[in-house]
Amino acid sequence: MRMSPTIFERFGLGLLALLFWLSTPVQAESCETVRAAQSSPQISVHCGGAPSAVFDADGHLWVAFVLDKHVYVTRSSDEGASFAEPVQVNAEPEDAEFNGENRPKIVVAPDGTVMLSWTTKTSSQFTGEIRFSRSVDGGRSFETPRTINDDGLHTGHRFDSLFLTESGKLYLTWIDKRDMEATLARDEAYPGAAIYYTVSSDMGASFMPNVRVSHNSCECCRIAVAPHGKDNVAILWRQIFDDHIRDHAIAVLSPQGLVSELSRATVDDWYIDACPHHGPSMVAADEPGQYHMSWFSAGNLHAGIHYARYDLGADMPADLIKVDGTPGAGHPSLALHDGTLYLVWKGFDGMSTPLQLMQSQDDGRSWSAAQTLMSTSQGSDHPLLITSPRGVFLSWYSEEFGYVFKELSND
């Protein structure tokens, strides 16, 4: 990691802000506290599984989570200090998945349409369906969930990601096993699964037919999505190269169903026939066609959490660094706001899980030293970074603190 004095000086203010942040008590409360304060168990964001969060155009925070086979949505008008009564999305209970790599996703369009996707498990044989619901009355009620995979097969459709472009194209991507089933039926080998996607151009009223992005993806890692121009997106996922190497691929998708040729975004040489359950994070850099990526690998070339900036034009990564090589460290999340790049991840020191943050002011060419934001010695979810026009926020669920939503930037 390179650090010049000027960079360090520029971080001085940021450090002060961080110290202030650390000295502010965490307002969130654990599920245990919430339940103890009520006569009966309560539906609360502090008790929900695998929450995800987004800001709407008016600066309201929306959080989706899973509790007892239902997806819920709750809203906050004070950036997470307090939350409104959660609204149930699916009236009929379903086995909605909620873990680090599989969580309900939520986006809110500028017109106020609230849209959600999640994966519902349909058996213990890795089968599932990609589900979608939306609210057109400002989150007061939700439409009956629909299944978005259009093959009608009882097979794997899981690990969904949802993304809305500036131009209003809603992308839904996921890991799909329809091609694997068809290939195995012919007694041929099919390493891994496939990546599929669809797009809605009318805020989730309808979706185009499912389109395949790639054969032979890894089966169990979340897909990262970032904008590419106004209409397109770039996606980053763990792909199987040469039948046994599980590194990352990047491709550009269009709302017409056109898929660019995939590029190998990371060369870690991770030879493994196993499930890492460890997907990447990606945000678009200010320079068009460039992407900040952070990922995990235990490859021969790179082991641990890494960062690099990928240039689609040059077709190669730049400024690759090892962020944290400690076993147990993982699940990075990136955000870019006002020229500052934020990278948060979970460390592990043998006794507790520190949430680590580092920042870059020069597009990932140099980084601040890692700072510990919070630490817990109980169970916790992956940390997520949420961006608004105002700044960057940490969204994190842990048993000890419940759901924490806190600003990291101070501008």
Added chain:
Amino acid sequence: MIDAALPRLVLGAVLSLVAVQGVHADNIQDFGPQTFAQIKSQHAGKPFIVSLWSVDCAPCRVELDMLGKLKQADADFPLVVISSDSIDKREEAVDILQGYGLDGVPTWMFADTFVERLRFSIDPQWYGELPRSYFFAPDHSMKAHSGILTADKLAEFFPY
């Protein structure tokens, strides 16, 4: 007298066994922060194999299939099977283990939500990828393997 008392004693023993195990009539045990040290001391001076899996891991099923056949051929094979799923998923795990003939042997499931600490208690160098297996020699020197364990690899790593 003795004849009459015996069925009652047997019934009493069965009832207390049920009480100890709660409502779960399976062979799955809680895996906590101290469990791995206990497993090692139970195998003091003896070689054994550890196989880590989860219900959500497709490649793990290939390995469980191989291990199930091995266990059926040799009931004394020193195999320790641990699922990194929460023990809340025990019914799903039992269903899967049944399919490989492994429901009759004691196995463990993570019984603490602080999974990072449980993983660390098994092996500080493990990143959490599955399947993962360990080969302990009689002196408990250890080799680790990530990815599907094949019969060939097992023979190579575990010549006991």
